Amino acid sequence: MTTDAVGGVWTYAIDLSRGVSRAGVEVTLVSFGPSPSPDQVKAAHAVPGLTLVDTGLPLDWMANEPAEILEAGAVLRGLARAHRADVIHLNSPALAAIGGFAAPVIGACHSCLATWWAAVKDGPMPRDFRWRTQALWQGLLACNALLAPTAAFAEATARTYEVPVPFVVHNGRAPAGLAPALCEPMVFTSGRLWDEGKNVAVLDEAASLIAAPLYAAGPLSGPNGEWRRLGYAKSLGRLSARIVAEWLARAPVYASSALYEPFGLGVLEAAQAGCALVLSDIPTFRELWDGAAVFVPPRDPKGFARAMDRLLADPAEAAVLAAQARARAGRYTVQAMAAGVLSIYRQFNPVRFHGVIAGVAA
Structure with missing residues (x-):
């Protein structure tokens, strides 16, 4: 199974590896992109039967040219043969484009530049997006099967790349299991804050309009040079999963104004922790949380402020x-x-x- 240490794919890969290990499946987890942090490595080593391989090779969306993606795929193909893999689970399906794998290849569609661009930007994609999208298309075609975390994103993937609609398997997360804490008057958000698709600028503006503080956990700069500045929300930087869970245990309200979120593990963690959810009204969030969240148009900071203020002022409604x-x-x-x-x-x-x-154990 491939992974990266940049965002939610790492969390997905570790949780899935833990889940399939209960069925006796051993996982070789192959990491691309920036090396995992010490706490990420510790989490990997805690999974029974998991072997972690850090290649240091670039992610498909950070590669400088198509040849780098093919090179990474060739390295992965060799590792799969060396470990006698019975299935290759690609969390970066572009790596399948090299072909020649000795076992079935399952491509997990977590996100992509083309669907991101359609949700976040206007006009034609830039050249570097176009060739990366072409590389992904070739990888998707080379996979034996595709899967996606929501039906909405599966349909978007099929429509964008003209491939069969992927199987839908919703992401899962084990609750942190922390004891209930005394709620504080605040709002919490989390994720890759540098990613324009997370649309944190709207929450930052909303933070200037509410009485309580809004805390944002996650990196403000990304490995691709993207960065964000917060003027009103209080940045906490990158936090470990344990510290995020402690914040969620104290937060009565969790907000996400994402324009693009194929699933949203941060929202799931907040729901498990007992936070009231204020979410952008996008298809994936509707699919997962309709009837269990307040929805606001994603580009409406005043709407977010009104929703958050209402819940902060009415603990019974929030509960x-x-x-x-x-x-x-x-x-x-x-x-x-x-x-x-x-x-x-x-x-x-x-x-x-x-x-x-x-x-699979309970």
């Missing part, structure tokens, strides 16, 4: 909404995610994965 979010989060478990992914593995390698789904 009802938080309970609805926590109940909905019960659908999105690591167990359900692992079972869904293992069912796909079994379709494409029935001999090696026969019966493993029954072994």
Whole structure:
């Protein structure tokens, strides 16, 4: 399985590896891009049967030319053969473009530049986006099967690349399990704040309009040189998963104004922690959280401010909404995610994965 240490793909890969390990599946986790941090490495080593390989090779969306993607794919192909992999799970499907893999290739579509551009920007994509999109298209065509974390994103992927609609397996996350904490009057958000698709500028403007502070966890600068400045929201920088969980345990309200979010693990973590959700009205969030969140047009800072102020001023309403979010989060478990992914593995390698789904522990 491939991964990167930049965003939510790392969390997904670790949780999925933990889930399938309960069925006796051993994972070789191959990391591309910037090296994992010490706390990320520690999390990987805590997964039974997991071997971590840090290649240092560029991610497809950070490569300088198509040849670098093909080179990374060739390295991965060699590792898969050396480890006698029964299935290759690519969280960067562009790596499949090299071809020649000795086992079925499953491409997990977490995000892509073309769908990101369509959601965030206007006009034609720049040249560097176009050739990366072409590389991904070639990789998608080379995969034996595709999967996506929401039906909305599966449909967007199929429409954009003219490929079969991917299998849909919702992401899952294990609750942090922290004891309830005394809520403080604040709003919390998290994610890759430098990413324009997260649209944190809207929450930053909304922060100037509400009485309580809005805290933002996550990096303000990205590995591709992108960066953001916050004027009113209080930046906490990159935090470990444990520290984020502690903040969520104290926050009555969690907000995301994302323009582009194929799933949103941060929202799921907030719902599990018992936060009331104020979310941008985009198709993926509607699919996952309709009836369990307040929705606001993504480019409306005053709308976000009104929604957040209302919940902060009415703890009873916030508690009802938080309970609805926590109940909905019960659908999105690591167990359900692992079972869904293992069912796909079994379709494409029935001999090696026969019966493993029954072994997924609760």
